[in-house]
Amino acid sequence: MAEIDKSGQSAMIDQADERRHIIRQGLGRRRRNEAIFRSLGLAAALSAFGFVVVLFGNIVASGLPAFWQVNIETEVTFDPEVVNIEERPVLQPGQSVAEYRREDLAWQRRVSLANWNALIEAAIRQHAPDSDVDTRSILSIVDPNARFVLRDMVIENPGIVGETVPIRLLGSANADNWIKGTIDRSLPDHRQQLSPEARALADALHEEGVMRMRFASHLFTNVDSRVAPASAGLAGAFMGSLYMMLIVIVLAVPIGVASAIYLEEFAPQNRLTDLIEVNINNLAAVPSIVFGLLGAAVFINVFGLPLSAPLAGGLVLTLMTLPTIIIATRSSLRAVPPSLRQAALGLGASHTQMVFHHVLPVTYPGILTASILGVAQALGETAPLLLIGMNAFVANIPTSPLDQSTALPVQIFLWQGNENRNFFEPRTFATIIVLLGLMLSLNALAIYLRSRFEKRK
């Protein structure tokens, strides 16, 4: 071919024409490949996008109905025959506090033993006067906690006895399923949770408007409950998560930012620094469950922290979040232009002054975002908490980080395993909505704060 090049213009033009011909022939195939490749890319991006839509659509569609629950709106007569209780004891002079507490507890126990269910039964019966429905069926459509609602009303205001007052009681979980249709209405009797009489009664009450859907605000104010699933709420889990978040903010953010500053600005280049660096990168990718094992072995077993306490959980999450915060803070420190450092040093600032007075303020938005994202990540973590006993059933709102508690994601885990699937499935989705809502608002806060910081500069 080498001769052709030298053999003159016409041969070259022939050769060029031949080349163009070959290239043109291949064009169709290449364009097709191009289109295929491109549509594969588009399909991948669309399916990734589609997963988000399906996931969120599914969560919202399944979870939203659980925010409304069946309530029974009726009037209760506090019949003095039934509610026959003496005055509440008061602290006598000379009596020890312990003695008084015992008497008070005994009184409360007596109050609780009054037949509150009879009041509820009577209240509901007035809406179905000619029905011969049995007591069990009536009570099966009311939340088992309703009797404590009545009791607390009396304890709070003893003068109510003998009066008739309007009241709103939660329907039971099974009644909720029946009215919402989350249980198949065509199932045979033996597979239904409610007796036929109870179902008929629920339908009648629903028609009358006595039973109606109300926003389930107790979901946010009540604690978890085993006997009364309908009135179980997230307050305990919420407080547990809140304590853990506070611990993470108080510990992980300062420690993380400080070590990022040290590594990026002060650390000498030596083996130890390299080791810390590799170590932090690795720590960021260690499975969360391993942190749980660390917590169980060290915090619980060696340090003797209480099981199921937000303190232990918060410490585990702190260690887990630390690498995230360090890495993100370092990258925002690295983004500070060297000219700023040189300018500060040139004006006679010491190295420490340069870092704290000039470099750090510029990176506040980055550090803030990193911290909030780290906290959000910790908020959603479940697995390590299972290993330090935070999956225990807790019926109280924790009042300190040392009390037994659970957390929002763990509550999801607990509720998904409940036997009353029909009732708890939407409820678990509702909890997921609450959790995702919290995480989204944390992220939104990060974005908002960052934009405010950047505007001010």
Add this chain to the structure above:
Amino acid sequence: MSRRALAGPPQNTNRFAMHDVLSRTKPISADTRIRITARDVNVFYGATQAIRTISMDIPDCAVTAFIGPSGCGKSTFLRCFNRMNDTIEGARVEGRIEIDGEDIYTPDLDVVELRARIGMVFQKPNPFPKSIFDNVAYGPRIHGLVRTRGETEEVVERSLQRAGLWKEVKDRLHEPGTGLSGGQQQRLCIARAIAVGPEVILMDEPCSALDPIATAVIEELIDELRTNYTIVLVTHSMQQAARVSQKTAFFHLGKLIEYGDTEQVFTRPAERQTEDYISGKIG
């Protein structure tokens, strides 16, 4: 690579020594075939206009140099000839550009085919992260110009020979192209462009990242290549333009100020701005 770049391009230490340099280039004869014609070309990047109504004819088998201060639009104009501006989002080209009488901006023209006909060499040597052999074979392979291993080897050898690199690399064709020196990398890129068998070669400041010795080798190569190809060379070095080109176009602020035989442009510029630039008053 970066160590070589530190040496920088040859400096124009004496701008008035042009006469000596120019004695090496001869004006081309009037009957030379015109390869590329541009008529009323405008280029916009979004709202800003980078090229303002330029028309020019570029002759075959010659080196045409585009000179001008940074940001004058010479590279942008060069990139119109193989429609590389298409890859930049928001860039828009108006006017008419013909190569051998064919409008290259008609909708039914395939840029793939166009770019096979018009090779391009970039500012920084950009070999692919492949072996030297695969770098050169890349173009012929994607265009289906070679079918057998033998054909490929032939094309690779011929292209490397033309680029003056064959002797240096023939024993290490399967080593990565990124392992070569800067000047060798740039010649590899030229070989890669030649391998497709282009008719025109566009060179966008091909020596700006090279040291003076490597630059001299490339300039020699450009001079050799001109016998078979139409070469358009963008350069910020006036001495280079004077050394290797037959025609010179001076751009300023997106306008074509002056275009003519290299000797005339450098010795008897018709425009005041050209003279100012050549004498070092602007740019």
Add this chain to the structure above:
Amino acid sequence: MSSFILATILLIVMALAYQMGLSRSRQVAAASGGRMHSRPQYHGALVALWTVVPLLLVLVLWLLLGDMVTRWLVVATLPPDLVERGGAPLSEAMQRIEAIASGVGVIGEVEPYERAAAERLQQVRLYLRAAAIILATVLAAGGLIHARRRITTRTRARNEVELVIRGLLIFCSIVAILTTIGIVVSLVFETIRFFSFVHPLDFFFGTVWNPRYAVTGDAATGSYGMLPLLWGTVMIAGIAMLVAIPIGLMTAIYLSQYAPARVRSVVKPVVEVLAGIPTIVYGFFALVTVGPFLSSTARMLGFSINTTSALTAGLVMGVMIIPFISSLSDDIIRQVPAAMRDGSYGLGATKSETIRKVILPAALPGIVGAILLAVSRAIGETMIVLLAAGNSPVLRFDPTEPTSTITVTIVAQMFGDSDFAAPQSLVAFALGLTLFVITLCLNIVALYIVRRYREQYE
């Protein structure tokens, strides 16, 4: 509440000490007329440090030892026979004494020794508190006076303060190292204890997993073969990668090379939302939505998939990992120099040819690193598998059947009241160590590759 008051006092003392240092250094400066080595703020900070650090030390000592000392002194007053019995009666007695001392009182008769002990308790508490306060005050005042005296024009207050700051910073960055040491030591320690029950070879190469139920202090009665769990882990991670690699990589390619800026600015953050969703959410989604969907689809097509299976867990885990691969690959692809892309376009290559033959080979090391990181994440994932894989630790090769993984078994063995003496719960640490070592190797290799890749184009 008391801790709140303490903190307030500390802050006030700190502010006062700072002010005193500040004004003193100004006085010195004015009196000498010369230039101070350090600015007044640093002198203030130094004085504050000298004052608050002793205070804090006393506080910490008191918190750590106070209760112990109190208890020890009170127990000394109790009848010896009660002390000797120890255990529950003693702690009950202590509770009663505590209740009497706090004024709540107790139910029933108060024994004379109880009353005496309660008085003693109150006394000791009072004395200890007073001692702590006096000690703290003396030390703090001493520190304050000493530091204030030291203020001269030549005192290098700034350097000293900076030294303290640096010390604090170093301490903070050591926390990360301590964490790693803590993980390794606790895992290794408990694993060694586990291997005293079960032979390591039986653990690593056994094919039967059946630890039975933990009976306190019982010897190893079950089989602890890890292979079924390891296989389940690998199979689920493999399925996840089969989903995540093609979709994640193609998404990255599409978003970085094809998508118009507007599409990219919408799709990219939305896809990244997937990465922020807690894994328990994916697990629940897999359990109640994906599993039943797969199973009913399969039934329609004439074969069977279990609702909870390796397939269900793997598919959902794959979705979780998509953003991980796509955003890492996106970054890596964008780091490939534009000159390389232009070189290919300049030769007449189409976009897909450029991507496949130039950009991807150039980005390959980085992408491999990203994939390894994703694999390590898949292997360590717990909640999805716990909910959706069915927890059936049997060596089975059919992905449509339930299976179990290392992480799930760790949770299962540690559930409830974990008794750290039984092999049934100790095995969790052996599994954890295995998991830690596997992911550590993957991470080190991946981080090394990614780092090398970044340096190549910097």
